[in-house]
Amino acid sequence: MVETTQAEQLLALSELLFFAYRDFTGDADEVLAEIGFGRAHHRVVHFVTRRPGLRVAELLDILKITKQSLARVLRELIDKGYIAQKRGEADRRERLLYSTSAGEALAARLAMSQATRLSQAMAAAGPHGAESVAHFLSQMVSRDEYQHFPAFAALIRSANGAEHGTHRT
Template sequence: MQTKIPSSNLYLREEELRSGIELLYFAYRDFTRDPDDILSKSNFGRAHHRVLYFVGRNPGTSVSGLLSILRITKQSLSRVLGQLLEEGYIIQKAGTEDRRQRLLYLTDEGERFEKMLFDTQRERVAQAYRKAGPEAVSGFWEVLLNIVDEDKRDAVLGQIEK
């Protein structure tokens, strides 16, 4: 099948922008499908996945640090985090300098579960990268970074460059 790629000078037309946004929705749908299937068997959803992923990437992050990364309300995080704690995927430890601080870590079970979810997405992205090639991947990263709010880009870059 021939891919409909916009002409280099027509990419800002309304229809091209709509097509690009639509493609982003379809890509996200398929990117999340495999983890969604795994999560549903454990009565978890995408919010659980995001928490597992970012606690795994940032072991020892505080609850407030996780709230900052996810940009969600404390109430939203509380429900999801409570379930992950209760079911033994995450543990909390008191901070060393401030005992009121709650630092989050994946348990061994949490690490296994997060890896299983990640593996499905890693393979999908790696395959897409191989097919598209390095120039396309670089352009893709540039587009994604420019979708992020400008005042948050440095924080996002700091997060992904760990």
């Protein structure tokens, strides 16, 4: 039997993550292709639907893209009726984003296509699979990202507590 070095294991895990991401996003890509959208549209619809009233500046920070990159995608989503943009009440310069009913339906359809794959993988991972996966992924995500989504941070805290036999609140 040939012993695998840590470097080889890490490379194999990197490849596994690549294929997992490819297939995970591929499920949604098929839905997006039907309406002429791509992954950038998916990310915008996802985050705007999850955070109604999201400021454009916050979305830029979450996605780590330029205003120019976001402008094209956002314009298409607004023009096709998936996203609505409103001015802030306190600060009229702010642009707040909301999903329309069409945007919510698209977000749900995209989420369902990916939830099926996630559910199957979690079931195959065993009774504590979800906690293990959440803990693993949380270690790969910058702590700065936790500020964007309290539910994300709560999931990570729960997973980390489950990993260590305790639940921290």
